Structure formats: structure tokens, C-alpha cells
Amino acid sequence: MSGQEPNSDHVVTPPVGGVFRIKAEVLGADDIRRAVTRIAHEILERNKGLDNVVLIGLQRGGVWLAKLLAETISRVEPGTNVPVGAVDVSMYRDDIGLRPVSPGAVTDIPVDLDGRVVVLVDDVLFTGRTVRAALDALNEYGRPRMVQLAVLIDRGHRELPIRPDFVGKNLPSSSDEDVRVTPDGVVIGHREPTGEVAS
Amino acid sequence: MKHLRSIDELGVAGLHRLLDLSDHMAEINRRPVPKVPALRGKTVVSLFFEDSTRTRLSFETAAKRLSADTMTFSVSTSSVNKGESLRDTIETVAAMGVDAFVVRHKSSGVPWQISRWTDAAVVNAGDGWHEHPTQALLDCYTVRTALNRPEGFDGLHIAIVGDIKHSRVARSNVWAFAALGARVTLVAPHTLLPPSLEGWPVDVAHSIDDVVDRVDVLYMLRMQRERMHEALVPSLREYTSRFGLTPARADRLQAHTLVMHPGPMNRGVEMAVDPAELPGSVITQQVTNGVSVRMAVLFDLLGSGSGLAGEAS
Numbered sequence: 001m002s003g004q005e006p007n008s009d010h011v012v013t014p015p016v017g018g019v020f021r022i023k024a025e026v027l028g029a030d031d032i033r034r035a036v037t038r039i040a041h042e043i044l045e046r047n048k049g050l051d052n053v054v055l056i057g058l059q060r061g062g063v064w065l066a067k068l069l070a071e072t073i074s075r076v077e078p079g080t081n082v083p084v085g086a087v088d089v090s091m092y093r094d095d096i097g098l099r100p101v102s103p104g105a106v107t108d109i110p111v112d113l114d115g116r117v118v119v120l121v122d123d124v125l126f127t128g129r130t131v132r133a134a135l136d137a138l139n140e141y142g143r144p145r146m147v148q149l150a151v152l153i154d155r156g157h158r159e160l161p162i163r164p165d166f167v168g169k170n171l172p173s174s175s176d177e178d179v180r181v182t183p184d185g186v187v188i189g190h191r192e193p194t195g196e197v198a199s
Numbered sequence: 200m201k202h203l204r205s206i207d208e209l210g211v212a213g214l215h216r217l218l219d220l221s222d223h224m225a226e227i228n229r230r231p232v233p234k235v236p237a238l239r240g241k242t243v244v245s246l247f248f249e250d251s252t253r254t255r256l257s258f259e260t261a262a263k264r265l266s267a268d269t270m271t272f273s274v275s276t277s278s279v280n281k282g283e284s285l286r287d288t289i290e291t292v293a294a295m296g297v298d299a300f301v302v303r304h305k306s307s308g309v310p311w312q313i314s315r316w317t318d319a320a321v322v323n324a325g326d327g328w329h330e331h332p333t334q335a336l337l338d339c340y341t342v343r344t345a346l347n348r349p350e351g352f353d354g355l356h357i358a359i360v361g362d363i364k365h366s367r368v369a370r371s372n373v374w375a376f377a378a379l380g381a382r383v384t385l386v387a388p389h390t391l392l393p394p395s396l397e398g399w400p401v402d403v404a405h406s407i408d409d410v411v412d413r414v415d416v417l418y419m420l421r422m423q424r425e426r427m428h429e430a431l432v433p434s435l436r437e438y439t440s441r442f443g444l445t446p447a448r449a450d451r452l453q454a455h456t457l458v459m460h461p462g463p464m465n466r467g468v469e470m471a472v473d474p475a476e477l478p479g480s481v482i483t484q485q486v487t488n489g490v491s492v493r494m495a496v497l498f499d500l501l502g503s504g505s506g507l508a509g510e511a512s
Contacts, residue, residue, distance in 0.1 A: 088223060090223070090237075091223070091227070091235035091236070091237040091265075091498075091502075092235065092236060092237070096237055096238075096502045096503075106222050106223055106226045107223070107226050108226075136236070140230055140232055140235075141230070
């Protein structure tokens with residue numbers, strides 16, 4: 001069952017129950033666009049072009065971002081067309097059975113990854129466990145020459161030795177806070193359980 | 200979801216959830232290395248008190264592709280032959296540390312009984328004439344993918360032809376197809392229909408000719424030869440002439456109509472045509488999809504943690 005109905009503009013219903021109370025907007029739509037444009041330039045610069053580069057978004061939050069990044073790259077560097085894929089990591093998580101898993105959309109890797117430069121794209125980097133699962137998942141599709149990581153928000157609290165190569169914004173947060181990302185903006189806030197749902 | 204014993208206990212939301220999850224599993228099965236670590240360390244035991252080829256192998260393949268350990272128990276080589284009771288058998292196997300039992304038994308209701316004796320998840324792989332929920336799931340998944348109906352079966356007309364009375368496949372499929380919104384017509388002689396269809400979401404036709412040119416899915420059931428002894432049909436030839444899919448009837452199928460069969464097939468009885476020559480035949484896809492769907496069931500039971508969240512269905 002979904003949580004209770006939103007009762008003000010600053011409350012939304014998160015996917016796992018409870019209500020999400022917004023504390024502050026961190027990035028607006030324009031800020032996201034600028035950050036993505038900068039990351040696009042950085043990817044081009046780091047890889048000296050786009051030879052063999054493929055963008056893979058993490059389901060679900062990274063997928064629209066990977067597509068936006070690809071569109072931006074082809075605007076920055078006209079005539080290029082970087083392949084975009086999506087990976088669902090739910091079968092590779094290390095917390096299977098510890099929490100509800102609802103797989104996002106299906107994995108779609110459009111090219112053979114052998115010898116490619118894969119840029120993993122996600123909206124928020126937190127513990128790093130999703131990225132670890134994604135690295136395992138990528139193995140099934142080939143052996144990339146290199147894997148890089150692009151995230152819109154790095155909120156800290158890493159539990160694994162994982163470091164992003166491209167960051168939209170570093171956002172210091174406390175671990176009980178929650179960060180929500182949509183194409184319209186990034187907000188930080190708290191999730192409040194609705195009594196019946198234990199956290 | 201703690202157990203999968205009937206389509207009914209799954210509910211419409213659960214049905215959609217498992218079909219969505221099957222898409223993920225189908226993607227895994229298309230990979231060069233079709234294996235994921237999702238159920239590492241889990242043990243799945245197949246308990247088959249009745250013969251089976253495809254269901255048992257399908258479950259075993261599904262469990263292995265999710266990296267679960269599998270054990271198989273066939274009654275013919277077990278201590279059941281020394282007189283061990285069902286309960287003692289279950290408790291003995293469960294004591295070895297089992298996360299899921301996949302059970303087939305000739306008596307209806309055995310999966311419910313077993314779930315009272317063990318904490319492991321119980322999957323019904325066919326109990327008597329009662330239910331065969333994973334068959335219904337794989338059939339729904341086959342219709343959903345072949346006719347591109349991810350949202351549901353509203354407006355689809357599905358005929359189930361043959362021995363409805365003794366068929367657990369028919370029972371599970373009727374509920375599953377109807378729950379997804381399809382109109383279901385049963386086609387059978389009176390002797391092969393259950394005594395009462397009260398409460399079944401179906402209508403009935405007594406000749407395949409009434410439906411063959413208008414349905415979207417023609418689902419042929421196996422004519423169980425052992426029923427011949429009970430004189431429920433005059434002869435197999437008579438059965439074929441009224442209820443079999445003959446070449447003349449195959450010509451009357453609409454171009455998009457799917458022909459399905461749960462296997463094993465009686466060639467020349469209910470299937471009087473070679474399915475390989477039927478453009479609408481998805482019988483092979485049913486078998487392929489069976490693995491994906493059973494992976495979805497095992498993952499949902501053992502890996503998704505949905506039982507921890509308090510299932511909402």
C-alpha cells in the first residue's frame with residue numbers, strides 16, 4: 001500500500017511508504033542542465049573524444065540522466081552519437097533478502113562491452129553498494145577496458161572504496177536524510193514513516 | 200509473498216508483479232551467460248510425488264540460473280517406499296536446511312498441508328486436479344509477450360479446449376486469464392466439464408467449431424488417455440472430430456491467433472496438426488518462458504524481501 005496522501009506542497013509520497021518532507025531545494029532544473037553540460041565536457045576531455053565510450057544508466061534514476069548526458073554530448077560535439085544503455089542491478093545487490101527489492105526496468109546493453117569505456121551514470125551516489133552491484137552486472141556483458149562513474153549528486157557516507165569520476169554537486173548530508181532527484185530539480189529532506197511501516 | 204500455492208492467493212497485483220519480474224528474468228536468459236548471483240546460498244528442493252519432465256527440469260533450471268542450490272527428490276527412489284509418511288519426509292528434508300519446496304502431488308491440497316509443517320516457502324507444481332499456478336503464470340506471460348499486452352488482457356477472447364474436469368492447468372489458467380481481464384470460453388463435452396461451473400468467470404461452448412475462427416488464443420488441453428477407461432468420451436477419433444485441432448480447423452484460425460498447449464501433447468488426438476506448421480503456435484515459447492516465470496517466482500519468494508515488508512495484496 002502507498003503511504004498517506006500528500007497534505008502540502010512540500011510533502012510527496014516516497015515509493016517505500018511514509019511521507020517525504022522537503023527541507024531544501026538543492027538544484028533547480030537549470031542547475032541540473034548546467035551540471036550535465038559540464039560533466040559532458042569533462043567526459044569528452046578525459047577520454048579525448050568519444051572513441052569506444054558508452055553511457056550506461058543505473059535503473060531507474062540514472063537512465064534519464066544518461067540519456068540527457070548523451071543528448072548534451074552530441075550538442076557539445078556535433079556529429080557524434082554515443083550509445084546509451086541501462087542496467088538493472090537488483091539481482092546483484094548484497095542486501096537481497098534484507099529489504100524489499102523492486103527491480104526497475106529491464107537491463108538493456110546495446111553494444112558489446114569488450115574493450116569499451118563504460119561511463120556508469122546515476123543520480124545519487126550514497127553508500128556505493130549500488131555501484132558495486134552494477135560493476136558485477138557489467139561483467140556479464142563483457143570486459144570493458146575502463147569503467148568510469150558519473151553522478152549528479154555525491155552525498156557522501158560511502159561504505160565501499162568507490163569514488164566518482166564526474167560529479168554534478170557534492171552535497172554533505174546526514175545519513176537519515178533523503179535526496180530526491182527528478183529532471184525538475186534536486187531536493188533534500190526527511191522520510192517520516194507512517195506508523196504502520198517500520199523503517 | 201510467502202508461498203505460491205494457487206493463483207487465487209497471488210491476487211491480481213501479485214500476478215502483474217510476477218509477470219513484470221519475468222521480463223527481467225527473460226533478459227537474463229537471453230544473455231550469453233544466463234546466470235545471476237541473486238539466490239546464492241538458498242536451497243530449493245523439488246519434491247515430485249508424480250511424474251514430470253518439463254516442470255521439474257524447468258524449476259531446476261530456474262533455481263540454478265539464480266545460483267540457488269537444488270536437490271531433487273523422486274518418490275520412486277526414496278524412503279517413501281519404505282513407508283515413511285509425507286510429514287516425516289518433509290520434516291526430514293526441512294531439517295537439512297531448505298528455503299523452498301517445489302511440490303507436485305496427486306492429491307489436492309498437499310502444498311497447503313506441507314506449509315503447515317515447515318517454515319520454508321512452498322511452491323505448488325501441481326496438486327491433483329486442483330491447481331498448477333506456475334503453468335498459468337507462464338501461459339499468461341506467453342500471451343502477454345506474444346500479443347504485446349503488458350497492461351492486461353482486456354478484450355482478449357481465450358478458449359480452453361478439452362478435459363477441463365481433470366485439469367489443474369485449466370483451473371489455474373481460468374482464474375489467471377480472467378483476473379487479467381480476458382473473456383474465457385471453455386470448450387468440452389459435458390462429461391469433461393466439472394459438475395458445477397458456478398462462480399467460474401467463464402462461458403461454455405460444446406464444439407470447437409463455434410470458437411475456432413473468433414478467439415485470440417486457442418488453448419488445447421491434453422486428452423488424458425487414462426480417462427478413456429472411464430468412458431467419458433466414446434472414442435479418441437470421436438473426440439478428435441469434435442474437439443481436436445484438425446488441419447481444416449487450423450485453416451479457420453485468424454492470423455494473429457495463438458495456439459497453446461501445456462504438454463505433453465497427444466499428436467493425432469487433440470493436436471491433429473503438426474504444431475511446427477502452425478504459424479500461431481507458441482508451444483515452444485511456453486516452455487522457454489516457463490524458466491523465466493519460475494525464476495521470477497523463486498526470486499519473489501526467496502530474494503525480494505517482499506515477505507519482510509508485509510505483503511500488500
